[in-house]
Amino acid sequence: MSSTTVIDKKISLKSTISDLKQLTKVGLSLSVVFSSIAGYLLAVDVVNYNTLFLLSIGGFFMVGASNAFNQVIEKDTDALMKRTMNRPLPTGRMSVSLALTIAVVLTVAGIAILYSINAKSALFGAVSIFLYTCAYTPLKSVTPLAVFVGAFPGAIPFMLGWVAATGQFGVEAGFLFMIQFFWQFPHFWAIGWLQFDEYKKAGFNMLPMNQKDQGATKQIIFYTAIMILVSIAPVLKVTGQFYITPFTAVLVAILGGIMLYYGIVLHRKQTNVEARKLMLASVLYITVVQIVYVVDKFLH
Template structure:
């Protein structure tokens, strides 16, 4: 009997841990933390590992809180969609109270940890959580402009790293923000294209003009071009102390070109398979480009 109860205990602990990971979206949170750290490495004159650890924990709490609040607000919407119906709240494995306690703790702890790095970091962290939960999440059910609002908190991590390293918000942090800001449109609209029917069923507006047509892809192409220009602008020495060498600009241009290529392929085919390729290319871009920036800085 004790063996059975031990197995059940282990199983319920495993479920609890899995639900916690789903509520705070660990995969997404880790990618955000990674971007913040690359932003820190770009801005730092000396590497302080304590700051990196605090930035990682504070960043994870910040994103985890936003995701947990989001899932509380969208519990009924998540229940309608195939992709999200098995999340802990709509599936009934976790109560709203538990999720709110986790979200609240993550908010307070995250902002406190970011404050320990620098008050500006705490401010940007708080703005990010507020905009994501109080503006982006409810707007998704109202207007396609929600993606524009959501792109603001989504673009804060890269910039947050720079602010953590320097304690200042200048043109360098502004450009890091703009790169990640414009990147989000092709990324989220590719997801919006893939999940269009599901989002539609749930009453969410995730494509420009609410239509799965070539007009949406034209916007994807436009924002991809703006993102590429922002990403290579540092080569022109117009972004303060954030500078990249010509060879680095060429490499980043080629990576942006890959995204642009898939956007044109999607324009021609309008197929979900090509939207998926574009989405994966965008993930590859935002993972690799910050690394290239850091390598560029430390090689010269």
Template sequence: MNVHYCECGCKYNTIFLITKQFSFFFNFNSNKILWLFNKNGISLQKFLKLEVDSVSSVHTKTSIKSIVKDFKQLTKVGLSISVVFTSITGYLLGAESINYTTIILLALGGYLMVGASNAFNQVIEKDIDAVMQRTKNRPLPSGRMSATVALIIATLFTVAGIAILYVIDPKCALFGAISIFLYTSAYTPLKAVTPLAVFVGAIPGAIPFMLGWVAATGKFGIEAGFLFMIQFFWQFPHFWAIGWLQFEEYNKAGLHMLPMDKKDKGAVVQIIFYTCIMILMSIAPVLKVTGDFYIYPITAVIILLLGVLMLYYAIQLYKTEKNTDARKLMLASVFYITIVPIIYVVDKFLH
């Protein structure tokens, strides 16, 4: 409804006529409304403008909040930050002296690379995400963001991330590029083909810990290799626990996220097996077979106990085959990969 204001000064006429028509229903006289406005020196035109501006402001704030939320979902901010944390601990393990500029560049470059991988992944899997309850409200399947916008964000993140990592060391940029390529071009499409996809996905997933060491030393040696292997083998119990919890949804979407595509004891046997390998890799530095990366015996014992906790939940899952135990295993794995790098760093600074 448009309100027109005439030049002869009778700007209240239209409002008067409208309110007059509704006075029967609301039991008021429109003259009283105009009298109240005049008495208080309020311009009706100004009043209406304030109301429109208020609504517009609320709408703008809501839109900005929605855009930020979608951006965070597209790039998976929580996951990106956890990867940055792992990279920084790898840097602290390898650095003889701390360069804060390098840490900032590593954090920013690592965040951009992970964000790019996640964005590319959601573009590729937008139709699959639309099928699953857990992912159908993501920006692309819900229609809140176009694939073109997501691709632009992913591309900008990739270029910026590689450039920043290159400033640290060309090898860092190379590993970052390999990570994005394997995640988006191999792991993501393979999930719809074979359960072996998780082994491919574990490669880019294991790069961040190693990347930090390379950023600190400029070298890719046995130390960086062991950090890679620790995170590589950790991913199997972690992601298979998630695959167990989300098995029905993954199966409906045609994704192969458990060994042999079966939610049974056979899958848990593999979880137990790779958990044991992860534990052995994690305590191997106590034997001083990992170059400059070694730990005290007491540190190895603490890490062993944390690994046994994960193993306990894996065995419980074998016994019960219940989702509750799979969830406990998944949470234990998150706790493990968060605490173990910190323990390594503390051990190093006690040397």
């Protein structure tokens, strides 16, 4: 075998792996796994590493499948936007049939792995894939309510960890769901603001009333305030086995306050610069809050 053939094979393997990573959105999938692990750790006193491993792999497959189905459905609209035009399907580097095969394999494997933990975990995994693929994705080009619908599958990972640990969906899992549910509105509307012109090209409705105005920023502020209240509610011990100390509640409120501040500044200035700051603050919020919850749980 010539050195040129070896180099070509290496390049080909590298590009195939790169395409698979883009199809399944590895970065997003890993952030979802992070949420699931946080939810699991909040529910247990003793960590079962086998369950944690299965949850991580099953959760990763679940999100990877949703993203793959999404890109098959949006192949043509992806070609219209700078952010997505170089994905494997619009460029023709990957066939639709291969992408669909990958999506189906990940769906079956993901649900099977979650089922090996318990039936409720598999059910929520299946619901997440179904809602993302069959409701959120097609609704994006129909109504701004797509963000509301998409918030349901997006909020499942945090509480999925609790369900995987306990086999139960109670008030604790419900609150973990609500925290991530309300967080998604300011987060995705900030992205919708930044990508407004690109989304318009593809015919996507990603802002409230599909308008880049103060009506949208008022809703961002409103949902951020609800998110903060839901996030600190466990300090009142109304959330079953999931509760936080007053110190943690103050810390979470401060983190939420940073998001709220950027939401208010965006409302006043109406600029992409402020929308980017809000988007980054929202990513910081959900990551740090989940870590803080887990640290608090193991300290008290």
